[in-house]
Amino acid sequence: KAGVTQTPRYLIKTRGQQVTLSCSPISGHRSVSWYQQTPGQGLQFLFEYFSETQRNKGNFPGRFSGRQFSNSRSEMNVSTLELGDSALYLCASSLTGTGLYEQYFGPGTRLTVT
């Protein structure tokens, strides 16, 4: 079974621009969560989607948004990029999102904001 895939793998943007990242979960998984990983803050939860609905949101500004499609693929958007948004963005998929099943991570998208 194929794992979680994320595109693109690397991205360089300038301040003020916006960016869209994509995540395709493991086949059959319906829950997708997004995390931001930085050296200073570690892994921090952004939001989680299940059946096209956002169920949880972390403490990030409204510039960070996401959505999920009917095939469970998810996108994350960051508008008006700031230097501090440079990070590794990871998505994780889970079977049902009830917390009873393991979450599997994708390879991540490394975003650099200049």
Added chain:
Amino acid sequence: EDKVVQSPLSLVVHEGDTVTLNCSYEVTNFRSLLWYKQEKKAPTFLFMLTSSGIEKKSGRLSSILDKKELFSILNITATQTGDSAVYLCAVGKFGTASKLTFGTGTRLQVTL
């Protein structure tokens, strides 16, 4: 505020040694504790521990959960250089679905 603390922050051992990594947590409505291994890429799932499964073992790796004392340990026996990685501990709660709160990780380096 939920808190997950891992110790030590980093560790250097010789191949063949046994290591114990620690994870303590303070969360309300605890549901599960997960261990991940992260090399230069995505975290790789190792174990999930819950009240119905407080001890897990896979090969040279094992983990236990102490729900009373609010901590977990990850043991690695007969370490190999391929075990070098950052080991992450994460906690899930009831009522927050898939949201995980992560510790900052323990960086393990295994030398020859």
